[in-house]
Amino acid sequence: MNKFSSLLVVSLLSGTITLGAYKLLFDTNSASGSKLSVASDNYSRNVGLGAENVDFTTAAENAVHYVVHVKNVSVSEVPSNPIMEYFYGYRGGQQQTQIGTGSGVIISEDGYIVTNNHVIQNATELEVTLNNNKTYKAKLVGTDSKMDVALLKVEADEKLPYATFGDSDNIKVGEWVLAVGNPYNLNSTVTAGIVSAKARDLSNTGIQSFIQTDAAVNPGNSGGALVNTRGELVGINTMISSQTGSYVGYSFAVPSNITRKIIEDLMEYGNVQRGVLGVAGGELNSMAAKEFGVKETQGFYINSISKNSGAEKSGLKKGDIIVQLDNQQIKGYSDLTAYINTKRPNDVVQVGILREGDRKTIPVKLTKKELVNVDYEGFEFEEIDAADKKRFKLNEGVKIKDVTNERYLEYANILKGSIILRIDGAKISSMEQASRILNSKSNNQKFRVEVITQSGERLQMLL
Template sequence: MNKFSSLLVVSLLSGTITLGAYKLFLEENPGSESKLSITSDNYARNVSLGAENVDFTTAAENAVHYVVHVKNVTVSEIPSNPIMEYFYGYRGGQQQTQIGTGSGVIITEDGYIVTNNHVIQNATELEVTLNNNKSYKAKLIGTDSKMDIALLKVDAEEKLPYATFGNSDNMKVGEWVLAVGNPYNLNSTVTAGIVSAKARNLSKDGIQSFIQTDAAVNPGNSGGALVNTRGELVGINTMISSPTGSYAGYSFAVPSNITRKIIEDLMEYGNVQRGVLGVEGRELNSAASKEFGVKQTQGFYVNAVSKNSGAEKAGLKQGDIIVRLDNQPVNSFTDLSSYINTKRPNDVIQVGIIRNGDEKTVPVRLTKKELVNVDYNGFEFEDLDAADKKRFRLNEGVKIKDVSNEEYMEYAEVLKGSVILRIDGNKVTSMEQASRILNSKANNQKFRVELITQRGERLQMFL
């Protein structure tokens, strides 16, 4: 009997400790605000089940409440046209109002909302409507035009339903997902599909990494949620691949891990903190392996190491093959860039490399991107070194390192090595300043520069 009593006391005590640990570590602090909710990775997966055996209802029921409708009101002035005024009585100088729509995802109970940058671009007024038809004026907190992410904020009297972030790195090809949004101005609409591919790169600079899915996504879904069967946010629906402009097979979403990092940066710093490894090169395949004389056909071959970068300080060399970052395998450049996009300057990454046939791991501290190089609209810039300053007799400016913009390829030899002195009339003293100016612009927006060519000619032109 005493032994039974002892076991009962131990069982009750264990249950109390377990419940206390749950309260301490898993429940949110009721006094905390603007904290993103992140799921645990310990769960059972539904990957191998057919559609008829997967229950989508719980995930859909949760998601429709945290996905919202976003209305973008843009007011612009109609330019004057003397000919139209004379013949048709057309009057210029009047204001024209345009309305655009999209979707968004509530990510905190106090009203932070993530959407696409292209949904809210150039907006003079933003309005958000919840699934219960309540509408709120929204203000723009910050954007990342390169990854097409924007952060909004609404002030609501009550606590709002919000999404829990899932781990997009753990998504598997073939896993079931739901796309939730407001296409065609309808209330929250849910479609289902599978993950078709991961780490899809659709940009020339290679910094983007999308989850590809065959869930039906249409105009108005932009900024909506891609969720797994547990209702966790694993991506922000961004674009479709279609000859008609409507769904025709594939859609793409920014992974939740990249989205979460961008949002946390905007909340904490007001801008996106980008770290870089500091390597240049090519992803391997049969042809590249033959060209470089290596056996590996997967991985990232290092052609060059950037000056002042973490890679240089850690001792990475030309000829190294990067095959792993922390525990993530690297089979392509997109694998490499997508993982780096989830990190910040000064984060330390364990870089797995193959050097002369031997595998080793090197810890690399990421460098602030602006201290190494800046890419914008097919132009790559870098700071002046001591030789540049002596040659051009300058103490400041930034140098055009490379040109990949097809529109300017015929001038590439003239532009390469030229020093930019001003951007849109603003004096440029460093890469960090140039980055701030260029990051404030929309994608592919041209800018006016004053520069000195390698022959000493001073030019003004739009790039």
């Protein structure tokens, strides 16, 4: 497989993470009266046009009214320090108030606001200020830490201006976009740039899929809007790539299609419903094609099929190359991830594959993530449950459900039920990530794992 490394310092623009959600009934015409506005996509593209030929004023004028300033107040306890107390009379154990700021986007006239998960971390109080300087207390509806999305609600005394969702799948590289937010507490700041790339995964977990732009974004822009030249929301600005923590060239946004799906899940179910295809493998390039013995250099090569998955039930096989999902072309793993992230369990996806040179389309019903087990070389993995997280004080990891490979039977009693924390030094946060790392290795290639056993013992093993 193609192996690469890059130096990338990702600066979260403000705040951090709060987990929590409560259930509300929601759809595009829900009982609560909330309604998401979704735009059609039948307008002329501005790809290839110079800035002097594009009118940004209407988009900017619309966007500044639905982008808000978010203030996060958190209270923490100052730890005691006997030395400081003795020499300087310093007293620990006192409470300290911290204030973080970011941006948010109003998405309904009755006060639902989307922002970044990291903007509202540990918040004891949330306050939202509109472009007209009106301020409201906000409550947290729910969060998705993996995609860095959070949903807030304010009770306003008037109907609020709100964003229309654009189709992020249809934006083009080279298309002009605007970033709107509140960097450095400067309200209603608008910057312009182009879409530099799509489907960027900066986490190596196989879950994230960002739009990359060169619109200037700085601390405080987190949770703000990325809009097209019609003022439609195509992304939520999330982070920057920088050596300094300030903008130097690139910024990243959660695509609007993924954001919209997360919001609807949080409101309807109280958590994010993730459907999985149930395949593992890697994206093709010249080296990978040679290793797998195929001619194609684009697409997603299936190296294994997860048990109990829709892929297994529909007849997808090892060696199939995924080149299309519904109407979306799949050039690599990030394209596949980006599209599946917009779907839910039981959605049916038309999977276009190449099998021994023939093109086929196979309908696959996506499976709920928790029901799928990943198998690699006789190791069967499953997601860790709430009981394991509480017992071992973990937020992430992957559990070894069973060991059937004869090479590892002598370790089976130790490994079975253990939780993998790292593989070859990389922290493991999901089955997708574990599967991706292991399937990138050649046959019989050894790998080092760090596990915590069911007895609570931490071990490092070369397998």
